[in-house]
Amino acid sequence: MNNSAIWIENLVKLYSEVRAVDGLSLNVPRGVTYGFLGRNGAGKTSTIRVLLGLTRPTEGRAAVLGFPIGSEQVAILERTAYLSETKTLFGNMTARELVRFTRGFYPSWSDHAVAKYSRLFEVPMDRPFAKLSQGNRTKVCLLLALSQGAELLIMDEPTSGLDPIVVDGLLRVLVEDVVGEGRTMFVSSHNLSDVEQIADCVGIFDRGKMLLEASLDEIKAQFRRVTAAGNNLPQTKSAAVVSVTTDGRFSRYIIRRDADAFTANLRHEGATVTEVSTVGLREIFLELVRKEAPCTSGNAGETPVLNSSSGS
Amino acid sequence: MYFWKCWRDTRTQFIVGVVVLVGVCSLFTIPVARLGTPDLAVAHVHPSIAQSWSSVGLWVLSFWGIMLTLVWGLVLGSAGLGKEFEKLTADFLLTRPRRRWYWVWVGWPVGVLELTIIVLAAVGATCGLLVYVTGHFYTWRMLAMIPGLGLDGAVAYGLSYFLSVVTRSGRRGLGYATGILLIAILFPDMAGHYWNTHIPSLWDLMGAICGWAAGDVHSFPVRAMILCTIIALAFPVASQIVVEHAQA
Numbered sequence: 001m002n003n004s005a006i007w008i009e010n011l012v013k014l015y016s017e018v019r020a021v022d023g024l025s026l027n028v029p030r031g032v033t034y035g036f037l038g039r040n041g042a043g044k045t046s047t048i049r050v051l052l053g054l055t056r057p058t059e060g061r062a063a064v065l066g067f068p069i070g071s072e073q074v075a076i077l078e079r080t081a082y083l084s085e086t087k088t089l090f091g092n093m094t095a096r097e098l099v100r101f102t103r104g105f106y107p108s109w110s111d112h113a114v115a116k117y118s119r120l121f122e123v124p125m126d127r128p129f130a131k132l133s134q135g136n137r138t139k140v141c142l143l144l145a146l147s148q149g150a151e152l153l154i155m156d157e158p159t160s161g162l163d164p165i166v167v168d169g170l171l172r173v174l175v176e177d178v179v180g181e182g183r184t185m186f187v188s189s190h191n192l193s194d195v196e197q198i199a200d201c202v203g204i205f206d207r208g209k210m211l212l213e214a215s216l217d218e219i220k221a222q223f224r225r226v227t228a229a230g231n232n233l234p235q236t237k238s239a240a241v242v243s244v245t246t247d248g249r250f251s252r253y254i255i256r257r258d259a260d261a262f263t264a265n266l267r268h269e270g271a272t273v274t275e276v277s278t279v280g281l282r283e284i285f286l287e288l289v290r291k292e293a294p295c296t297s298g299n300a301g302e303t304p305v306l307n308s309s310s311g312s
Numbered sequence: 313m314y315f316w317k318c319w320r321d322t323r324t325q326f327i328v329g330v331v332v333l334v335g336v337c338s339l340f341t342i343p344v345a346r347l348g349t350p351d352l353a354v355a356h357v358h359p360s361i362a363q364s365w366s367s368v369g370l371w372v373l374s375f376w377g378i379m380l381t382l383v384w385g386l387v388l389g390s391a392g393l394g395k396e397f398e399k400l401t402a403d404f405l406l407t408r409p410r411r412r413w414y415w416v417w418v419g420w421p422v423g424v425l426e427l428t429i430i431v432l433a434a435v436g437a438t439c440g441l442l443v444y445v446t447g448h449f450y451t452w453r454m455l456a457m458i459p460g461l462g463l464d465g466a467v468a469y470g471l472s473y474f475l476s477v478v479t480r481s482g483r484r485g486l487g488y489a490t491g492i493l494l495i496a497i498l499f500p501d502m503a504g505h506y507w508n509t510h511i512p513s514l515w516d517l518m519g520a521i522c523g524w525a526a527g528d529v530h531s532f533p534v535r536a537m538i539l540c541t542i543i544a545l546a547f548p549v550a551s552q553i554v555v556e557h558a559q560a
Contacts, residue, residue: 052407053406053407054403054406054407054559055559056559074409074410074411075409077407077408077409077410078409080407082407084403084404084407086400086403088399088400088401088403088404089401089404090317090399090401090404091399091401092320092321093317093320100313101313101314101316101317102313102408103313104313105313105408105409105410106409
């Protein structure tokens with residue numbers, strides 16, 4: 001717990017009857033970039049809000065940078081920069097005034113970083129926040145978060161509203177300045193390609209539950225998609241089998257490790273293995289969280305096609 | 313920094329408040345004085361006339377002063393922490409590394425300070441005008457209006473601040489607080505009129521202070537002031553409790 005940047009054990013968060021987070025356990029080591037992936041309403045923001053003390057957990061425990069949430073919230077907030085999903089700051093203040101307001105709260109605040117990032121992101125420093133475009137608002141929020149000198153950056157949709165040039169610059173900054181200095185990033189996003197560029201580990205989260213947690217190196221090196229045809233093919237998941245989907249005689253498996261052993265076993269049982277291929281983060285994400293019916297909002301989806309569960 | 317932010321957010325209301333209270337109190341002082349004393353033009357008047365003018369000043373302050381202080385208290389209270397929830401900026405504020413009580417006990421005094429300055433300016437302008445016109449400073453007791461008006465204003469401010477936090481909306485807080493304040497003012501009068509029952513009212517404090525300042529009552533209304541202070545302080549305490557338990 002003390003060596004982790006974020007440690008969560010059996011976290012449950014209920015909003016009336018809705019289980020926004022349902023028994024989440026998570027461990028983010030220090031110095032890594034963790035991609036927290038999920039659909040809208042999966043419970044990502046609720047988890048982040050619990051970590052930041054904005055809301056209280058219904059059950060479970062959590063610690064940030066070794067400090068338990070709730071009792072040591074000020075110590076957590078001193079060391080944590082948070083970029084919220086809404087990116088709403090005081091509308092009547094300019095970026096310069098927001099910097100002036102925020103600076104006083106953080107002992108490790110860096111004016112050098114303010115100058116650097118305001119130039120890099122081309123932040124309009126003297127226009128009221130309310131009059132800025134969504135992209136420029138995001139830039140101001142990023143400027144404030146990055147200038148805090150925080151040990152941990154928690155970012156909820158950091159690239160929303162940004163043009164590709166700024167996204168590229170931002171991702172480079174995050175990798176060079178934040179990760180390069182050994183700081184930890186916890187990035188919640190829908191944008192899988194952005195996450196794939198910077199993350200060391202990813203957690204795929206849906207309906208309040210963690211479906212998969214793995215490092216990107218592991219995904220690249222070991223995850224495989226296996227397609228097989230045959231009768232009575234195995235339909236059960238295990239530590240190695242992340243998901244199974246069946247269409248007529250064909251079954252498609254996402255295998256976490258030992259794909260060779262798995263295909264050999266299928267052949268041994270009489271199946272014809274038609275394809276073994278590498279699999280990307282996007283495909284894994286879609287396989288795990290895909291719903292039967294088109295989802296209109298949030299957690300409105302029905303039973304998944306894949307009877308997905310954590311493979312770990 | 314939050315103190316600066318609160319001042320920045322409410323400075324327009326504050327400046328308008330000073331101008332309106334000073335203007336209204338000054339404006340009503342002379343015409344009302346004219347009604348009671350036809351020889352207003354005399355620069356150095358007889359002490360008895362000066363005394364009647366000081367009564368005029370008390371009347372002006374006790375009516376217009378209290379009405380406008382209550383209004384400004386309500387307005388300033390609705391611009392407090394509750395507004396941050398309404399504008400969705402509470403997330404940003406509450407993720408700064410401070411205990412939740414900090415936001416209440418740094419923000420609440422800004423409004424109290426502004427109200428105090430507004431009241432000081434209004435009482436000072438009324439007294440100054442009377443002294444200028446009459447050449448007499450008849451009674452220093454008029455200055456007791458300052459804590460009286462200040463406390464009444466602080467009660468209205470605290471009520472509006474608290475209800476804005478509870479409802480998470482400055483506008484709703486202002487609406488509810490205005491309604492409650494109207495009931496608190498009108499109901500005791502109705503009860504006295506129709507049922508001959510005395511129910512404490514916000515007017516009581518000002519009435520007692522006016523009576524004391526005019527020399528009609530000998531004892532200073534210490535109990536009423538203490539009670540008003542307790543009520544005024546209860547609101548930020550209650551707001552703190554709400555904010556500490558709030559799930560933003």
